[in-house]
Amino acid sequence: MARRRKIGNAVVYLILILMSIIWLFPFVGLVLQSFRGEYGGMVDYLVSKQFSLVNYQFLFGGGSNFPRWYLNTLIIALAVSVLQTVVIICVSYALSRMRFRGRKALMNIWLVLGMFPGFLTMICLYFLLKQMGLTMGGAVPGLILISVASSGMGYYVCKGYFDTIPKSLDEAAIIDGATRAQILWKMIIPLSKPIIIYTALVAFMAPWCDYIFASYVAFGYEKGYNVAVAMTRWVWTNDYQGYFTRFCAGGILVAIPVTILFMCLQKYYVEGVTGGAVKG
Amino acid sequence: MDDTKRDGALSRFFAWLGKDLKEIGLTFAEGDWKTKLSFLIMGFGQLLRGQVVRGLTMLALEGGVLYYVFAFGWNYLKDIFTLGTVATHKEGRRTVYGDNSFLILLYGLLTIVIILALIYLWRVNLKQNREAEQRLKRGKRLPTNREDLASLFDKNFDKTLLAVPVLGIFIFTALPIIFMICIAFTNYDKNHQPPSNLFSWVGLDNFKELFGIGGEGFGGTFFYVLGWTLVWAFFATFLTYFLGMAVAIMINKKGIKLKKLWRTILVMTIAVPQFVSLLYVGKMFAADGLVNAYLLKWGWIQRAIPFWQNATYARILIIAINLWIGIPYTMLIVTGLLMNIPAELYESARIDGANPFQTFRKITLPYMLFVTGPFLLTQFIGNLNNFNVIFLLNQGNPKSMSLAKNAGSTDLLVTWLYKMTINDANYKIAAVIGIMVFLVTAVISLVVYNMMPSVKDEEGFQ
Numbered sequence: 217m218a219r220r221r222k223i224g225n226a227v228v229y230l231i232l233i234l235m236s237i238i239w240l241f242p243f244v245g246l247v248l249q250s251f252r253g254e255y256g257g258m259v260d261y262l263v264s265k266q267f268s269l270v271n272y273q274f275l276f277g278g279g280s281n282f283p284r285w286y287l288n289t290l291i292i293a294l295a296v297s298v299l300q301t302v303v304i305i306c307v308s309y310a311l312s313r314m315r316f317r318g319r320k321a322l323m324n325i326w327l328v329l330g331m332f333p334g335f336l337t338m339i340c341l342y343f344l345l346k347q348m349g350l351t352m353g354g355a356v357p358g359l360i361l362i363s364v365a366s367s368g369m370g371y372y373v374c375k376g377y378f379d380t381i382p383k384s385l386d387e388a389a390i391i392d393g394a395t396r397a398q399i400l401w402k403m404i405i406p407l408s409k410p411i412i413i414y415t416a417l418v419a420f421m422a423p424w425c426d427y428i429f430a431s432y433v434a435f436g437y438e439k440g441y442n443v444a445v446a447m448t449r450w451v452w453t454n455d456y457q458g459y460f461t462r463f464c465a466g467g468i469l470v471a472i473p474v475t476i477l478f479m480c481l482q483k484y485y486v487e488g489v490t491g492g493a494v495k496g
Numbered sequence: 497m498d499d500t501k502r503d504g505a506l507s508r509f510f511a512w513l514g515k516d517l518k519e520i521g522l523t524f525a526e527g528d529w530k531t532k533l534s535f536l537i538m539g540f541g542q543l544l545r546g547q548v549v550r551g552l553t554m555l556a557l558e559g560g561v562l563y564y565v566f567a568f569g570w571n572y573l574k575d576i577f578t579l580g581t582v583a584t585h586k587e588g589r590r591t592v593y594g595d596n597s598f599l600i601l602l603y604g605l606l607t608i609v610i611i612l613a614l615i616y617l618w619r620v621n622l623k624q625n626r627e628a629e630q631r632l633k634r635g636k637r638l639p640t641n642r643e644d645l646a647s648l649f650d651k652n653f654d655k656t657l658l659a660v661p662v663l664g665i666f667i668f669t670a671l672p673i674i675f676m677i678c679i680a681f682t683n684y685d686k687n688h689q690p691p692s693n694l695f696s697w698v699g700l701d702n703f704k705e706l707f708g709i710g711g712e713g714f715g716g717t718f719f720y721v722l723g724w725t726l727v728w729a730f731f732a733t734f735l736t737y738f739l740g741m742a743v744a745i746m747i748n749k750k751g752i753k754l755k756k757l758w759r760t761i762l763v764m765t766i767a768v769p770q771f772v773s774l775l776y777v778g779k780m781f782a783a784d785g786l787v788n789a790y791l792l793k794w795g796w797i798q799r800a801i802p803f804w805q806n807a808t809y810a811r812i813l814i815i816a817i818n819l820w821i822g823i824p825y826t827m828l829i830v831t832g833l834l835m836n837i838p839a840e841l842y843e844s845a846r847i848d849g850a851n852p853f854q855t856f857r858k859i860t861l862p863y864m865l866f867v868t869g870p871f872l873l874t875q876f877i878g879n880l881n882n883f884n885v886i887f888l889l890n891q892g893n894p895k896s897m898s899l900a901k902n903a904g905s906t907d908l909l910v911t912w913l914y915k916m917t918i919n920d921a922n923y924k925i926a927a928v929i930g931i932m933v934f935l936v937t938a939v940i941s942l943v944v945y946n947m948m949p950s951v952k953d954e955e956g957f958q
Contacts, residue, residue, distance in 0.1 A: 221750075221751060224749075225749070225751045225752060228746045228749055228752055229752070231746065232746065232747070232752075232758050235743070235761075235762070236758065236761045236762075238820070239761055239762055239764065239765065239820065239824075240761060240764070242773060242776055242777050242780065243764060243768065243773070245776065245780070245786065246772070246773075246776050257779070257784065258779050258780070258782060258784055258785045258786055258789070259789070260784075260786070260789030260790070260792070260793065261789075262786065303660070303661050303664075306657040306658070306660075306661060307657065307658065307661050309657060310653070310654040310657040310658050314653065314654040316654045316655075322658075322662070325670075326665065328938070329665070329669055329670055329673060331877075331934050331937040331938050331941065332673050332930060332933070332934045333881050333909075333910045333913060333930055333933045333934070334881075335883070335910060335913055335914050335917065335930075336672075336673065336676050336913065336926070336927065336930035336933075337669070337672035337673055337675075337676055338914075338917055339917060339923060340602070340671075340672035340675050340676060341668060341672055343598065343602070344667070344668070344672070361668075362668060364664070365664035365665070365667065365668035365669075366664060366665050366668050366669045367661075367664075368658075368661030368662070368664065368665050369665060369669070395646075395649050395650040395653070396649065396650045396651070396653035397649035397650065397653055397656075400653075421769070424769040424771075425769045425770045425771050425884065427771055427884075427887075427888070428883060428887075428914065432918070444769070444771045447771070447772075447775075448771055448775065448888070451775050451779070460779070463775070464776070467772035467775075467776065470769055470772060471767075471768045471769060471772050471773075474767060474768070474769055475764065475767040475768055478763075478766070478767035479760065479763075479767060482760075482763065485766075485828075486828050486829075486831075486832055487832075489825070489828060489829055490828070490829050490832035490833060492871075493829045493833075493867075493868055493870070493871035
């Protein structure tokens with residue numbers, strides 16, 4: 217019995233080690249490439265012949281707008297994170313705690329709206345933003361507006377969490393003379409710290425990957441790009457050979473802070489996705 | 497069964513409408529002159545009865561809406577049946593701008609919705625008047641302005657909370673979707689682009705083009721793309737699900753050390769932004785990429801494998817790379833849920849002599865399927881629309897001569913829709929495809945949702 221378990225464990229260790237290699241390989245490659253001094257796209261060796269910081273120097277050396285793009289993305293991510301969390305808390309509280317006419321209808325309409333693919337409305341949204349002067353140069357506030365405006369529809373996980381907080385607490389507070397606003401502020405929010413952190417974290421991470429809409433809104437206006445748009449263009453440009461290592465360096469700089477943040481808040485993320493998966 | 501149900505809904509609607517109309521009549525007949533005047537000037541009665549806040553709000557809303565409709569909206573609404581008749585043309589050297597079909601449709605729809613909203617507000621206004629009148633008749637006092645305002649943070653807190661989100665979703669989601677649904681019934685494409693050209697209603701022509709297989713139709717391509725979309729969603733969902741579960745169980749196994757390390761390594765793929773990791777991985781498998789280079793160097797192959805140029809290779813590779821993204825995600829969820837299965841179940845299974853595979857099949861799997869039903873459904877729907885993986889890896893390529901409208905062999909419906917919007921400005925067909933995506937999503941959701949054992953009363957937990 218003990219021997220069989222030992223063999224079993226050995227097999228599991230082997231699989232896990234193999235998996236770890238596969239999972240980490242691209243990241244190791246990315247790091248190594250970012251320090252590569254030689255010119256060229258993907259090369260047929262992993263460890264570069266000369267280590268250099270030339271790619272990082274390029275990013276910050278005024279040769280590109282990289283700092284600007286980085287700042288754009290950071291501003292978008294922070295703003296979206298805060299505003300979206302506020303909106304989702306408001307919607308979740310109203311739908312979870314209050315019973316009003318049209319509540320079911322509202323939830324059903326939002327559910328149906330959510331079944332349409334997001335890119336369908338791209339030209340219409342672009343037009344609306346253009347009317348407000350929020351395209352190209354105004355791409356940053358424009359993207360924030362678009363992300364926040366529709367975020368109310370993503371209330372499911374948060375509402376699911378609010379639903380598990382006993383209603384008797386509310387009733388007791390009302391008897392003590394608390395208003396609904398006070399209940400939300402003084403009771404529900406402090407009790408929901410994990411889910412609020414989860415919501416903010418997910419909202420913060422999304423803008424770093426936003427390529428589709430961001431490229432459409434900032435169309436051709438370099439200073440309005442976010443990192444995803446700018447660097448994806450580097451890989452898809454005709455001069456891909458010249459930009460590939462720079463892409464790797466930029467990718468590392470984008471990935472490091474986001475990854476560290478994620479790892480620190482991983483506990484909350486797990487709680488959020490698990491709760492969301494079960495409650496639907 | 498369905499017919500009687502609809503009949504019920506319809507007759508209930510008319511019953512409600514009749515009752516409502518009767519009440520409007522009663523409000524007028526029994527009302528005093530303040531109420532009667534409120535039929536025309538919204539908020540009038542409230543103002544005279546001292547409910548200044550309500551009265552002013554109503555008055556301002558009525559004024560605003562009427563101003564919008566007459567000063568602005570009407571210009572567009574009147575043309576909504578033709579979408580404009582005067583094309584942009586040249587008079588001598590001067591360009592004279594004609595009607596803009598895009599604006600006519602968009603603002604026309606907006607005006608219709610706003611008028612409907614005004615009718616609703618008008619009804620609310622009448623209700624407030626009648627209620628106030630009856631309260632006064634019974635000798636009760638009306639809520640003061642201060643109480644009205646305070647209730648926005650208490651009894652009516654839902655209105656305060658939902659006002660901004662509902663408005664935002666209306667303007668930036670609902671209105672654009674209604675607009676695009678309408679576009680599916682027009683000929684808006686690159687030859688009919690406002691402001692230089694008009695577009696107009698064409699009825700069901702676009703749908704006929706979609707389903708008319710052969711000839712001008714591109715039904716063949718549509719079903720080809722739809723087929724791959726479903727196959728992709730199926731494999732992407734269930735392979736990641738079962739393999740992710742297997743990984744979670746392995747890491748959870750008794751006697752395995754460094755559990756946290758293994759999990760952290762896998763979770764890296766969630767943390768690193770996808771445009772970085774997927775673009776890099778995509779390049780790794782290119783003809784001149786790292787994978788081919790090493791296989792060549794070791795002499796395992798003679799020529800580079802065309803991972804992205806061959807449709808079958810590309811499809812398999814995309815599903816495989818998606819495992820790299822998806823397994824950690826499932827693993828996280830399953831790890832959390834594994835703890836909830838009572839340990840005694842496993843204990844007694846072990847005493848009964850069940851092997852690990854049997855315990856998995858009889859205990860773990862049924863529990864997981866039951867609990868994660870909704871998760872699987874949302875994953876499946878999410879994968880139907882999984883833009884990032886396909887687009888960042890190979891943009892839906894390779895293209896094929898046999899496919900119409902620039903579709904590629906790994907295009908999903910959404911990436912195809914995106915290409916049509918961006919590259920071909922074929923908005924009408926993009927809108928049709930969007931509606932099709934909606935139909936597929938809605939049908940699958942409804943069918944699966946009703947089959948799910950864990951569909952439960954949402955109030956059950958409270």
